[in-house]
Amino acid sequence: MKRIFRVPPNGRAGEDGATAQRLLDAAAHEFALHGFQAGRIRDIVDAAGANLAAVNYHFGGKEGLYQATLAHLARRARDEWPFDSPELRAMPPEDQLRAFVRVMLMRYLGGPKASPLSRILAHELLDPTPAFGQILKGVSQPQWARLVQIVRDLLGPRASEDDVSLATLSTASQWVFFLFGRRMFEAVFPALATDPDVVDRLVDHIAFSSIAAMRATRERLEAAPATSRPPRRRAPAEGTEKRRGTAKGEAKDRRI
Numbered sequence: 001m002k003r004i005f006r007v008p009p010n011g012r013a014g015e016d017g018a019t020a021q022r023l024l025d026a027a028a029h030e031f032a033l034h035g036f037q038a039g040r041i042r043d044i045v046d047a048a049g050a051n052l053a054a055v056n057y058h059f060g061g062k063e064g065l066y067q068a069t070l071a072h073l074a075r076r077a078r079d080e081w082p083f084d085s086p087e088l089r090a091m092p093p094e095d096q097l098r099a100f101v102r103v104m105l106m107r108y109l110g111g112p113k114a115s116p117l118s119r120i121l122a123h124e125l126l127d128p129t130p131a132f133g134q135i136l137k138g139v140s141q142p143q144w145a146r147l148v149q150i151v152r153d154l155l156g157p158r159a160s161e162d163d164v165s166l167a168t169l170s171t172a173s174q175w176v177f178f179l180f181g182r183r184m185f186e187a188v189f190p191a192l193a194t195d196p197d198v199v200d201r202l203v204d205h206i207a208f209s210s211i212a213a214m215r216a217t218r219e220r221l222e223a224a225p226a227t228s229r230p231p232r233r234r235a236p237a238e239g240t241e242k243r244r245g246t247a248k249g250e251a252k253d254r255r256i
Contacts, residue, residue, distance in 0.1 A: 020058040022048040027069040032116035035123030036066050036131070066131065073117040074139055081106050081115070084146050093153040098207040100147060101175060105199050105206075108178040122179050147172060154214040158221040167217065171210040175202075 026047035030039045041062055045052055059065040081103045082088075088099055107115040117139065124132045151168045152159065159167075178185065186193040195201065 019048070019050055019054055023050055023054060023058060023065065024069055024072045027065050028073055028116040028120075031066065031069060031123070032119040035120070035127055036062075036129045037127060039066075041065075066129075070117070070120070070131065070135065070138075073115060073120070077107060077115045077117050077139075081110075083143055093150055094207075094211050096150045097154065097171070097211060098203060100150060101171075101206050101210075102199070102203045104143075104172075104175045105178070105202055108175065108182065109199055109202075118179055125179075144168070144172075151214065154211065154218070156218045156222065158224075158226075159218070163217065163221070167210075167214055170213070171206070174206045174210070 023044060026044045027039070029047065030044045034040070039062075041052065041055055044065070045055060048054075055061065055065055059068050083100055083103045088096055091099065107118050121135060121139070124135055148164060148168050151171065152164050155163055155167060192198060192201075
């Protein structure tokens with residue numbers, strides 16, 4: 001899979017386009033349940049009311065169908081649950097984080113609106129295909145970049161890159177759990193899992209706890225003297241340690 005997030009050039013319109021769309025919808029369901037490797041083309045075409053030849057005709061085979069499905073789901077996720085827009089960026093950072101958390105949770109726990117893309121990503125994380133790198137680039141990296149910027153704004157200018165990275169990971173882990181742990185969540189906390197307001201309650205909890213933690217971190221950083229924080233060590237440039245060792249040896253020889 002060299003390319004991803006594009007409709008193959010032999011995609012069709014009109015009646016053929018309707019067949020292609022049914023195949024995409026059926027493939028999204030199949031790949032979300034079983035992943036790319038275990039997903040069965042036969043089950044996809046049966047669910048779509050099509051035949052095996054239709055997959056080759058529209059998408060060039062299973063890999064092409066997988067690529068087109070990912071592209072289709074990525075576009076749909078951006079349209080239904082956008083995580084970035086001029087309107088969102090105009091909000092205070094606290095409200096930006098709350099909106100971001102809601103988008104992520106709706107993709108995982110949003111019932112009929114939950115994105116199959118999240119479950120496909122879970123399969124990719126456990127059993128990567130050649131498409132994994134492109135999924136990260138096309139889907140995950142823009143989300144992470146946006147979250148990092150929100151966290152940086154919340155922590156303030158005194159925060160180091162390590163501070164930002166740790167706070168970002170801590171915040172994201174609270175919803176990433178549902179990518180893999182939804183069944184455990186439903187088994188251990190059935191009353192909460194079936195609460196129709198579960199997403200709203202989780203958004204409130206995650207946003208409140210994360211913002212409180214980052215406010216405390218910002219206060220600590222701003223209260224500390226500017227010189228009290230040790231500088232971050234940088235990895236030595238290639239060959240530096242060797243040159244240092246040579247210089248020490250030469251100095252020792254001169255003393256002898």
